[in-house]
Amino acid sequence: MLTEIRPPLSEVLSRQALFKGLGPEELALLARGSRELRLQRGEILFQKGDECAGMHLLVMGQIKLALPSPQGTEKVVHMIKAGGTFGEAVAFLDKPYPVNAQATQDSYLVLVDKHILLSAMEASPMLSRKMLASLSIRLHDLLEDMETCSLRTSSQRVICFLNQMAPADKPNQYELILPSSKQTVASQLNLAPETFSRVLGHLTGAGLIQVNGRSIRVLDLARMRNFDG
Amino acid sequence: MLTEIRPPLSEVLSRQALFKGLGPEELALLARGSRELRLQRGEILFQKGDECAGMHLLVMGQIKLALPSPQGTEKVVHMIKAGGTFGEAVAFLDKPYPVNAQATQDSYLVLVDKHILLSAMEASPMLSRKMLASLSIRLHDLLEDMETCSLRTSSQRVICFLNQMAPADKPNQYELILPSSKQTVASQLNLAPETFSRVLGHLTGAGLIQVNGRSIRVLDLARMRNFDG
DNA sequence: AAATTACTTTGATATTGGTCAAGTTTGCTC
DNA sequence: GAGCAAACTTGACCAATATCAAAGTAATTT
Numbered sequence: 001m002l003t004e005i006r007p008p009l010s011e012v013l014s015r016q017a018l019f020k021g022l023g024p025e026e027l028a029l030l031a032r033g034s035r036e037l038r039l040q041r042g043e044i045l046f047q048k049g050d051e052c053a054g055m056h057l058l059v060m061g062q063i064k065l066a067l068p069s070p071q072g073t074e075k076v077v078h079m080i081k082a083g084g085t086f087g088e089a090v091a092f093l094d095k096p097y098p099v100n101a102q103a104t105q106d107s108y109l110v111l112v113d114k115h116i117l118l119s120a121m122e123a124s125p126m127l128s129r130k131m132l133a134s135l136s137i138r139l140h141d142l143l144e145d146m147e148t149c150s151l152r153t154s155s156q157r158v159i160c161f162l163n164q165m166a167p168a169d170k171p172n173q174y175e176l177i178l179p180s181s182k183q184t185v186a187s188q189l190n191l192a193p194e195t196f197s198r199v200l201g202h203l204t205g206a207g208l209i210q211v212n213g214r215s216i217r218v219l220d221l222a223r224m225r226n227f228d229g
Numbered sequence: 230m231l232t233e234i235r236p237p238l239s240e241v242l243s244r245q246a247l248f249k250g251l252g253p254e255e256l257a258l259l260a261r262g263s264r265e266l267r268l269q270r271g272e273i274l275f276q277k278g279d280e281c282a283g284m285h286l287l288v289m290g291q292i293k294l295a296l297p298s299p300q301g302t303e304k305v306v307h308m309i310k311a312g313g314t315f316g317e318a319v320a321f322l323d324k325p326y327p328v329n330a331q332a333t334q335d336s337y338l339v340l341v342d343k344h345i346l347l348s349a350m351e352a353s354p355m356l357s358r359k360m361l362a363s364l365s366i367r368l369h370d371l372l373e374d375m376e377t378c379s380l381r382t383s384s385q386r387v388i389c390f391l392n393q394m395a396p397a398d399k400p401n402q403y404e405l406i407l408p409s410s411k412q413t414v415a416s417q418l419n420l421a422p423e424t425f426s427r428v429l430g431h432l433t434g435a436g437l438i439q440v441n442g443r444s445i446r447v448l449d450l451a452r453m454r455n456f457d458g
Numbered sequence: 459a460a461a462t463t464a465c466t467t468t469g470a471t472a473t474t475g476g477t478c479a480a481g482t483t484t485g486c487t488c
Numbered sequence: 489g490a491g492c493a494a495a496c497t498t499g500a501c502c503a504a505t506a507t508c509a510a511a512g513t514a515a516t517t518t
Contacts (some may be wrong), residue, residue: 069380076286077372089365098372123358128350128357135364136318142295142371143306143327149379150419151298182466191505192380197467209500215515229504383475411496421476426497442484458474 010035012190016057017083018130026120026127031114039103049096054114055088055171064184065099074100076187077196079180091117104180131138149190155229157189158199162209162218163225172221178214202229237265241339245311247285247359255356256347262345268332278325283343284317290336293413294328303329305372305416308409316366320346332407378419384458385427386418391438391447392454401450407443432456 010031013019019027033054039045039061046052048068056063063080077099080086086088090097091114121128148160165176178185186196200216208224210217218224238273242248248256262283268274268290277297285292290307306328309315321345338360350357352389377389394405407414415425429445432438437453439446447453 009480019346022241046388063467067376067380073329073380075380077375089368093369094361095369098369117356120355121361128354128361129347130365132350132357132361133321133363135368136321139318139364139368139371140322140324140327142368142375146306146371146375146378147304147327149375151302152302161306193466194468194507195505198505209230212240229350335470410494422496423477423498424475430497 009036009110012186013057013063016059018057018085019127020136021126022124024165025124025150029219030116030120033113035111037109037111037128039109041108043103045101045103045109046097047185048098049099051058052087052090052097053111054091055085055112055117056101057085057110057112058082059108059110061103061109062180063105063107063109064102064180066187067099067101072126074185075190076087079104079184079188081179085134088117088131088180089138105185129161152198153229154189154191154195155199155202155227157201158189158196158226159189159227161185161189163221166221170221173217173219174221175215175217178216184218199229203227232246236264238339241288242286245288247286247314247363248356251349251353252357253444255352256438259345259349262342264340266338268336268338269404270332270335271333274330274332274338275326275346276329277327281316281319281324281326281343282340283320284314284341284346285330286314286339286341287311287338288334290338291334291409292336292338293331293333293409295331295416296328299449303416304419305413308333308371308413308417310408314363317346317360333413360394374417382458383418383424384428384431384456386420387425387432388453388456390414390418390448391445395447395450399450402448403450404445404446407445411443431458 001032008031010024010027013030013034014022014027019030022030023051025162045056045063049092058080060082062078062082063084063086065078065080066074066076068074076085078206086101087097148157152160162176182196183193186193189196190223191199200209200211203224204211206227208227210219237260239256242259242263243251243256251259265339266274268292274285274292287309288452289311291311292315293305294309294315295303295305297303307315315330316326319366351362355427377386391405396403401457408419411425412422415422418425420428429440432453433440435456437449437456439448
């Protein structure tokens with residue numbers, strides 16, 4: 001067991017991009033309205049329909065947001081990574097959560113009470129701007145997911161995903177590590193795991209990628225984008 | 230041709246829910262940064278990839294937001310009705326439009342310059358709150374659409390839609406008028422028009438609904454929700 | 459290190475919903 | 489109101505992808 005250094009909450013908050021630039025008294029206010037949460041891999045944070053207490057800020061770890069289906073399966077909507085937030089839209093609307101949340105890695109997060117958050121926003125137009133920007137990005141991403149899922153074929157969806165995972169300068173060749181298990185990625189792309197596996201097989205067969213566990217090497221991005229399943 | 234009475238822009242703005250409660254000087258500011266637009270049914274307002282000048286407010290008419298597909302078809306993402314806004318998320322992010330917009334009815338809208346809108350928000354925390362709430366609702370709706378489209382069968386999607394169109398008190402029997410053409414509704418549900426037609430046929434055959442053009446009478450909501458393809 | 463569990467791959471089959479084509483109805487234009 | 493274009497319906501067929509089953513790998517626990 002590691003000896004952990006646990007800094008005060010206000011310091012943890014001050015290090016998050018969302019709260020950069022807030023004054024110490026605002027940070028203290030937020031900290032007073034916040035709770036720390038620690039989850040082990042696999043633990044469920046909340047379920048669709050639960051009451052929403054506030055905004056979640058993931059400091060470390062990984063959280064999976066997914067829609068449950070009547071048959072007990074689920075569709076992954078979004079993977080939250082360190083520094084990410086979720087639940088703010090739901091908190092503002094006073095609605096129950098529309099998704100399930102489960103830790104896919106041991107995680108450490110902070111739950112910021114919604115009332116406190118609202119008063120902090122009242123006091124800081126900059127925080128409002130950042131929240132607005134963050135929601136806008138979420139909306140934009142969700143629309144992209146919708147685009148991917150509803151007007152592309154299975155191969156195009158996978159190619160689109162590999163393309164999005166490319167480094168910023170988009171070299172024609174690069175390596176990437178899948179952010180989660182293949183079944184999870186498949187679910188995000190609205191594919192059965194078997195289909196995902198087969199598509200990777202086709203791309204490998206066409207000499208466009210090399211797969212090694214969770215690591216994928218893209219050999220020819222330009223040609224891959226034109227690949228037709 | 231009708232004789233139109235054209236009230237000043239600031240008055241038009243003051244009547245919109247989003248701007249209710251703003252002071253006259255803020256309204257005047259917004260009005261100065263706004264342009265009126267009039268579109269005829271069928272006219273295109275903007276296309277995916279166009280630069281975004283600000284937030285659109287639809288005062289009258291109907292606008293279709295849709296994702297174009299490589300094959301020239303499109304997937305309807307959202308139908309805007311009178312009083313609705315769109316483009317604000319894109320304006321905040323300084324990104325090009327992610328969708329096409331086309332008038333499906335003769336429409337009158339106001340385009341509010343993004344910089345002006347941002348300064349108005351700076352001045353009015355209430356406006357910020359409303360914008361945040363509006364984006365949150367959009368996000369929530371989009372998630373619901375995703376749910377509908379990705380984990381339900383064609384019949385369930387149609388039933389879900391008919392259910393959403395029920396009056397607020399959810400009586401077991403009610404009548405509704407489709408908000409747009411059947412092909413447009415079908416596209417929103419991610420269905421081919423033929424499939425939509427067939428599903429309505431099945432539901433009619435099962436004695437659950439009666440269809441008459443764009444008017445649909447739901448005869449037994451409870452039983453319909455349990456209907457299985 | 460062995461055992462158990464979860465994840466992934468591969469093959470065979472089934473099903474849903476899309477596509478194409480033709481006919482019908484609706485609604486708009488002149 | 490006649491004519492035309494667009495929207496809708498119906499049927500036959502097809503293709504994409506899910507499902508089921510089984511075997512093979514990797515990862516985790518004990």
